[in-house]
Amino acid sequence: MLGHNRRRMSGAECLADMLAGYGVTHVFMVPAVLRRTFAEMERRTRIARIHTHGEKSAAYMADGYARASGRPGLCMAQVIGALNLAAGLRDAYLAHSPVIAFTGGRDPSTKFRRVYQEVDDVPAFEPVTKFNATVDDVARFPDMVRQAFRVAVSGTPGPVHLQFRGNEGQVDAEEAEMEPLVEEMFAQVPPFRPEPDPQHVRAALAALQGAERPVIVAGGGVRASGAGPELVALAEALAIPVATSLNGKGSIPGHHGLSVGVVGTYSRESANRVVSQADLVCFVGTETGGMTTHFWAVPKIGTAAVQIDINPEALGRNYPLKAAVLGDAKVTLARMRELADTGTAAGRKAWVENAKSICREWRDKYRTLLESDAVPIRPERICAELSRHAPDDAIVVVDTGHAGMWMGGMYDLRTPSQSYLRSAGHLGWAFPAGLGAKCGAPERPVVVFTGDAGFWYHIGEVETAVRWRMNTVTVVNNNSSGNQSKRGFDRVYGGKQTEQALELWTYTKVNFARIAEDMGAVGIRVERPAELEGALHRAFAANRPVVIDVVTDIDALAPLAVS
Numbered sequence: 001m002l003g004h005n006r007r008r009m010s011g012a013e014c015l016a017d018m019l020a021g022y023g024v025t026h027v028f029m030v031p032a033v034l035r036r037t038f039a040e041m042e043r044r045t046r047i048a049r050i051h052t053h054g055e056k057s058a059a060y061m062a063d064g065y066a067r068a069s070g071r072p073g074l075c076m077a078q079v080i081g082a083l084n085l086a087a088g089l090r091d092a093y094l095a096h097s098p099v100i101a102f103t104g105g106r107d108p109s110t111k112f113r114r115v116y117q118e119v120d121d122v123p124a125f126e127p128v129t130k131f132n133a134t135v136d137d138v139a140r141f142p143d144m145v146r147q148a149f150r151v152a153v154s155g156t157p158g159p160v161h162l163q164f165r166g167n168e169g170q171v172d173a174e175e176a177e178m179e180p181l182v183e184e185m186f187a188q189v190p191p192f193r194p195e196p197d198p199q200h201v202r203a204a205l206a207a208l209q210g211a212e213r214p215v216i217v218a219g220g221g222v223r224a225s226g227a228g229p230e231l232v233a234l235a236e237a238l239a240i241p242v243a244t245s246l247n248g249k250g251s252i253p254g255h256h257g258l259s260v261g262v263v264g265t266y267s268r269e270s271a272n273r274v275v276s277q278a279d280l281v282c283f284v285g286t287e288t289g290g291m292t293t294h295f296w297a298v299p300k301i302g303t304a305a306v307q308i309d310i311n312p313e314a315l316g317r318n319y320p321l322k323a324a325v326l327g328d329a330k331v332t333l334a335r336m337r338e339l340a341d342t343g344t345a346a347g348r349k350a351w352v353e354n355a356k357s358i359c360r361e362w363r364d365k366y367r368t369l370l371e372s373d374a375v376p377i378r379p380e381r382i383c384a385e386l387s388r389h390a391p392d393d394a395i396v397v398v399d400t401g402h403a404g405m406w407m408g409g410m411y412d413l414r415t416p417s418q419s420y421l422r423s424a425g426h427l428g429w430a431f432p433a434g435l436g437a438k439c440g441a442p443e444r445p446v447v448v449f450t451g452d453a454g455f456w457y458h459i460g461e462v463e464t465a466v467r468w469r470m471n472t473v474t475v476v477n478n479n480s481s482g483n484q485s486k487r488g489f490d491r492v493y494g495g496k497q498t499e500q501a502l503e504l505w506t507y508t509k510v511n512f513a514r515i516a517e518d519m520g521a522v523g524i525r526v527e528r529p530a531e532l533e534g535a536l537h538r539a540f541a542a543n544r545p546v547v548i549d550v551v552t553d554i555d556a557l558a559p560l561a562v563s
């Protein structure tokens with residue numbers, strides 16, 4: 001019972017015990033914050049204290065940890081690093097990832113007196129958190145930490161920030177009568193699996209079964225709910241093609257007969273074509289946001305829609321609905337499968353055949369590039385090699401920009417036990433997120449795909465990976481530029497850029513393999529496509545952090561979305 005086991009203890013002891021109680025295995029930070037808590041972690045727990053090269057990468061590592069494990073990822077900063085940490089929560093917020101950030105902050109006895117390094121950081125956390133609060137009294141540690149975990153994992157998950165009194169959170173040195181009680185149900189996503197209203201389930205099924213050309217669009221909510229098997233079972237039972245958002249890409253293997261690919265802006269043409277032709281779209285666990293719908297052009301607003309979500313505020317936000325179902329994705333899809341009239345599937349044979357032929361056309365169109373032997377290497381070839389050679393249980397972590405376009409469109413998950421995590425828009429996210437993912441799921445191979453511009457952001461974390469044996473494989477699409485920007489600058493220069501315009505998006509040519517080796521990682525430089533397979537096998541067998549530097553074509557531009 002709450003209060004039963006109260007005893008006099010310091011905030012540091014209480015916090016260390018609570019984090020261990022919630023099953024936290026790693027925390028990511030730049031010192032000095034909650035110093036006493038860190039000392040207590042060493043005395044009382046087995047939590048690894050990962051000291052990073054920047055607060056933003058600490059937040060990205062916590063984010064990768066959270067997305068890979070479904071358990072909250074913890075990151076921390078003292079007052080001067082607080083806004084660097086807040087910047088790193090932005091991707092977690094956009095991706096609905098349960099990250100918990102602790103910072104040091106103002107002390108009432110000195111605030112407004114020009115305290116060294118101090119500003120009011122709390123407002124900056126407001127747009128990137130679900131819950132943003134201060135802990136001023138040590139006696140509040142237990143209930144505030146419980147609330148942090150409860151909010152982070154509940155409903156649509158997301159980041160939480162607690163600011164502890166004192167620039168380094170020195171309130172943790174104080175003592176009070178406390179009970180370090182944890183609620184294990186809030187240690188992971190999802191804490192609850194709300195059952196849908198049966199009437200709403202029947203309405204959604206009626207709409208799907210009555211449609212001639214339905215398609216399912218599965219989002220990150222399907223991934224968070226672990227609902228991939230139920231999604232595939234329903235799609236198979238009713239013969240309905242499945243597209244995914246980038247965040248939901250892991251919900252169905254790429255070669256499944258009903259999979260049409262990622263829909264939206266960073267997408268596969270076949271998915272956009274199938275969704276555009278649909279007479280009914282069933283959205284599951286997706287915000288129906290701009291990226292997934294190619295800014296609401298795919299499908300067009302007005303297309304009949306059904307939506308399933310755990311958050312009632314998401315239902316119908318962008319598309320008027322024929323049926324709305326509030327519930328956990330896994331449970332809802334399972335109920336739909338139980339009640340499905342499989343006899344209606346035969347009526348969709350032609351539609352499924354049409355979707356399959358659109359997928360075949362896509363493969364035929366891109367085969368030459370996916371198999372290209374060109375030097376410098378085409379990025380499509382890297383994607384194809386990763387589709388073939390990523391281990392069966394790999395977590396694939398992908399950066400944004402071109403990396404998101406190449407992998408979203410060209411890469412296929414081979415098995416249901418592979419996972420796909422993607423940057424929700426921040427360049428440079430993938431490498432540190434991959435390191436965090438490895439901490440969250442140490443038994444699984446982790447492979448990161450990033451451009452060179454993305455890799456430069458947090459390249460110092462190669463040293464962290466070596467120090468902590470975070471054995472990930474990082475594939476750098478190294479074209480010595482941020483060449484996704486090429487089109488945009490071509491446009492503003494009236495079709496042809498000046499020589500000098502190159503200074504806006506190109507870099508010095510470097511060998512990332514050599515840089516990585518200097519920091520103690522394994523570096524592999526790949527200049528010819530035929531070397532990719534061997535490099536990947538060597539990397540996955542290395543049991544060390546590996547950077548594969550792939551020299552690619554600066555003129556290779558990813559195909560634009562069709563609508």
Ligand SMILES: Cc1ncc(C[n+]2csc(CCOP(=O)(O)OP(=O)(O)O)c2C)c(N)n1
Pocket residue numbers: 400401402403425426427450451452453454455477479481482483484485
């Ligand atoms: C934080 C942040 N700043 C800027 C951008 C805009 N942006 C998107 S892609 C890109 C260049 C990507 O370059 P690189 O990672 O080398 O991949 P490439 O396009 O060369 O394949 C930039 C600057 C962004 N997405 N995120």
